[in-house]
Amino acid sequence: MTRAEALYAAGRAANTDMRPVLAARRLRAALRALGEAPAVAVSGETGPADLLRGRILVTLALAESEQGRIETGLRLLGEAEAFLPPGERGVLHGQRGMLLRRTGRDDLALEEYAAALAVLTERGESEGMARVLLNRAVLHMAAVRSGLARADLRRCLELATRHGLGHLAVKARHNLGYLDYLAGDIPSALRRYASAARDYTELIPGMLPVLSLDRARALLAAGLFVEADRELATALAQLGAQRLSQDHAEAHLARAEASLLAGRPAAARTWARRAHALFRRRDNPRWAARALLVVLRADHATGARPAAVAQRARTIEALMRGLGLPEDARVAGLLGARALVASGEVDRAARAVAAGAPGRADRLDTRLLWRLASAEVAASAGRRRESSRHLVAGLHTLQRYRSQLGNLDLQTGAAVHGRDLARRGLSAALATGSVGEIFRWAERVRAQALLTPQVRPPQDPEAAAALEELRGVRVAMRQAELSGRPARALRLRGEALQRTIREHAWFAAGTRGQARQVLLAQIRAELGEAAMVLYLPDGPDLRALVLAGGRAKVVRLGRIADAEEALLRLRADLDAQAGRAMPERLSTAVRAATRRNAAMLGALVLDPLLDLVGDRDIVVVPTGILVTVPWSVLPAAAGRPVTVAPSASTWSAARSRLLGRVEPSTRTLLVAGPGNDRGVPEVAAIAELRAKATVLIGSAATPAATLAAFAEADLAHVAAHGHHHTDNALFSGLELEGGPLMGYDLQHLPNTPAMVVLSSCDLGLHDVRPGDETLGMATALLSAGASTVVASVGRVADEAAMSVMTAYHRALGDGLPPAAALAVATPADSLAGFICFGAG
Structure with a gap:
């Protein structure tokens, strides 16, 4: 039996390291080493060989389920039960609970976890007990029972720490980070994830891609969709190689969500459809339904026929309710409401919005979606003020969320979650023609991060050391480039150091304070004899709100794309001439082209405003890449004092x-x-x-x-x-x-x-x-x-x-x-x- 025991131990180790294919191979070899199983179930006393066979079958069930063969896993657990006496079935119940959870049968899973904890004791099965607590906490998290989840995780962590079970202690800390993510505390979640990554590297390297998936989710919550997608791209390959089919499918779905935030709904639909197929293959109806919901979001974003979107939304909403996913059901209903508004069915949309009011524990994006749908219903019913109130309330909710973030990188990224609210609000304000309303919305939708009180994060020795090393690497890279030596190793080291520095900066918690936006009357008083020009996007077009000499007027300019193209040409011209010796004829030609491009840009963004601005000093509040306009080069701004401010409120402050x-x-x-x-x-x-x-x-x-x-x-x-x-x-x-x-x-x-x-x-x-x-x-x-x-x-x-x-x-x-x-x-x-x- 010694060879069978050794193979069993090797199989358990491979399972722990998230290598289920290798685990299954070793465990089946262990069964072969034991010889043929008895034809009749054991009754009465159980011998050592029967006990070992039962334990091998329980562990093999996990390895099979991780590869997507959950029914095979459940069958193996049924076989194992015949070889284990009741007092030895604690781990079996715990394993069955986890497999049932993965197929959406949560109530049955809870019963199995309870049966496991009734049998397991700290003295005899501390590891099994800690594992069941960990898995039950994951179930509680999925059901938004955060208090119960945190209690189980803390018990698991205490138990694992007391008994030297480092591989379970780090998983408990990892999941406490996930709880922080669910609660909207992104800095704490990222801090716990970084700690878990260090321990996983030493103890369970196979868990690192699973951690990457969770970290990507936290980055998406912070609006850093580019960084999240990079994290997911790496995790996807690793999860696929390890055949961790559930996490692999979830990573596909997370990439779909990243694509939605990036404004790429077609790519989002592709990723979500792949995820749906993978979840169906695993016989996981809950996650498959969530994938369908992301497909619906992508179709709505691409402008699919509203009536068709509304019909599918009703189907998915009913599916979600039947699967016990009430928040996802509300999201489907709210997407349907937006589609009904677009179809002109305002009364039906209003009923859908009323039914979709978010719960206290709902995610930020669900709460913002409800505000947006409510605003659209109110606007379609002619209740403009009510619509505006919903949009403002949504942006205030986002700002409260942003105030929990203590780092400028995260604070600026989070704005993407309010993008639709901001567009709707500014567009509605421009449609009113009211200068006061337009000014208020211009201030609500720009540069909010700089109005969030900043924090001085505590000293971080690891980040400080990385910054210092990065300086040396940058110097070495420059020297290598000048001497023509390869610098790839230096570049890779520099990228790793930058990741460390950036991630540690994310750990800073915010002050939860908010600065007030300035009033139009105050800005007019502070401007004195100067003028302020606030550039505003209105779909593809550019507008300017001009405040000058006691007057205020909105001026229609051209298309944003034309101004951006002219700006990029002008900046390229300027860069081409800086510090370069050119033949006189070429220099003359380039300077003439620069002047033409400067005049062209001026004609698009400044010249139409001169009747209002006159010869006043100008405070420019730009939009988009107009923040990089070289104003002194434009003919109408040469010799004129120009200040560029992210917003009127930041200028005043x-x-x-x-x-x-x-x-x-x-x-x-x-x-x-x-x-x-x-x-x-x-x-x-x-x-x-x-x-x-x-x-x-x-x-x-x-x-x-x-x-x-x-x-x-x-x-x-x-x-x-x-x-x-x-x-x-x-x-x-x-x-x-x-x-x-x-x-x-x-x-x-x-x-x-x-x-x-x-x-x-x-x-x-x-x-x-x-x-x-x-x-x-x-x-x-x-x-x-x-x-x-x-x-x-x-x-x-x-x-x-x-x-x-x-x-x-x-x-x-x-x-x-x-x-x-x-x-x-x-x-x-x-x-x-x-x-x-x-x-x-």
Whole structure:
């Protein structure tokens, strides 16, 4: 029997490591080693061979079910029961409970778990007892019985810890993270998942793709659909290779949900249909129904015939109710209500919305969907104010959720969940023509992350070490590129370090506080003689709300796509000329093309507003990639003070923080980075204008020294090479001695200078997310507490940068505010793309 026992132990180990194919092979070999089973069930006393056979069959049942053969697993458990006396059947009951749960028979599963716990004792079967508690907790979570689930998980964790069962202790912590995810506490969930990943790597590597699936779900809840999809792509391959059929199918469904958030409903339908086929193959009706619901969502998003969508929604709603999935039933009913509105059947839609009111424990997306459907019903019935109230309430719900997130990356990502509410609300406001209503909605739907109070996360030694190593890797990569050496290993190490840094930043919990949006009357008072232009998307078209001289008017501009195309052409022209020596004829031709493209962009976004704006200073509140317009290059803006602010509310808040003027005696920090021929002369020239400035050059200009000096300065000027990181804008950085100072470095600053000047290329660029949430070096500084950031939205020639920056500080010293100083400092024929962000 020794060989059979050894094979049984090896099979259990393979099951624990989530390798069911290998487990099944070893367990069947164990049965063969035992010899042929008795033809008649054992009665009375059970011998050692019978006990071992029964235990092997129980373990083999799990291996078979993990590969999708659940009925085979249940049959094996029936066979095992004949070889195990009642007192030995605790693990069998627990295993049967898990298999029943996977086929949607939850009530029967609960009975089996109860039978298992009635037999198992801590002294004799601590591992089996802990496993049953773990599996019952998973069932409770699926049924939204969070209190019962948490109690079982804590009992499991205590038991596993007491008896040295590390593989079960880490699964309990993993599932506590999943409970946090269900409760909407994404930072805590991600923190627990990171802890579980370390233990899984050591104890159960086969669980890592299952953990990746759960982490992807948390990232989707935070709106980071690109990152979630990457996580799922890797997990899918691993889950398929391990033949973990249930998790493999769930990963397909999660990819469908990621595609929906990304605005790719056709891809979502494909992934959801694949998931449905996989769940059907596993005979799992509940998950198969959930896949059908995602197919329905995808069809609705692609504009399928509303009447057909409504009919299918009713069918799926009834299916969900029959399967005991009330929240999913409500979602189906609400999708049906939206389709009925589109079909003109408003009364039926109203009844469906009333029946679909969310429960207290419903997910965020369900609550937002109910608000959206309610708003559409009210609007179709002519109740505009009621419709607006539902939309506003939905966005407030989202903002409360966002306030739990303590990291700018997550806060900006979460806006995607309110995308439909925002579009509907802004479109309805534009249709009214009411300036006050349009202004209120313009503020509700943009840059909400910067209105969320920021937190200083606690010191994180692991993240700090990763940041420091990443600096060294970036320097080594640059040296390798210059010398022509391969840098693949360095690049891969850098990507791994970036993942660590970013993930640790996600752990920060929010303050749960919310700032109030500014009122139109307050903005008019604060503008004084200046004008404000708020650019607004209206479907494919661009509008502008202009506030100037006591007047307010909405102006129809052209198509957004035309403005974006003109902007990209202009920025390409500017980048092509920066710092490059060209033959005179070519240079003349390129500059002429640049001027034509600048005039074309101006004609699309600024010239139609000049009758209202006149010669006033302008505060621009952009939408989409218009945040990167090089305003000083546009003919009508040359020599004109222009400030770019994420929203009117953030402009007002930044203005209140900024000193009325930056005096020559202001505490000033001047930094010159390495490898920049004009950096030291630029800093030296500015130092002559700034008495007692702190100057960091050469070996003194390190990231650590610069950050320490930032905390003591009112004004900071950094002349260094800059790089905008397109994959994650918070890894954008200034090249200093020993490596870059990055956006992630700013989150721990106790104080931030009121004004930061980045005399660098590209660091005024931003990534734009749904809800006009922008992410870049300038955003990171504004979020950290800076009031004004001056940075370039493109490459800048060294001579031009030094000339403009020196003149800028001279104008500040003369008492001009930042935007006016930058306008004076920038020659009319300059192609430098410096912008004043924040408060001008």
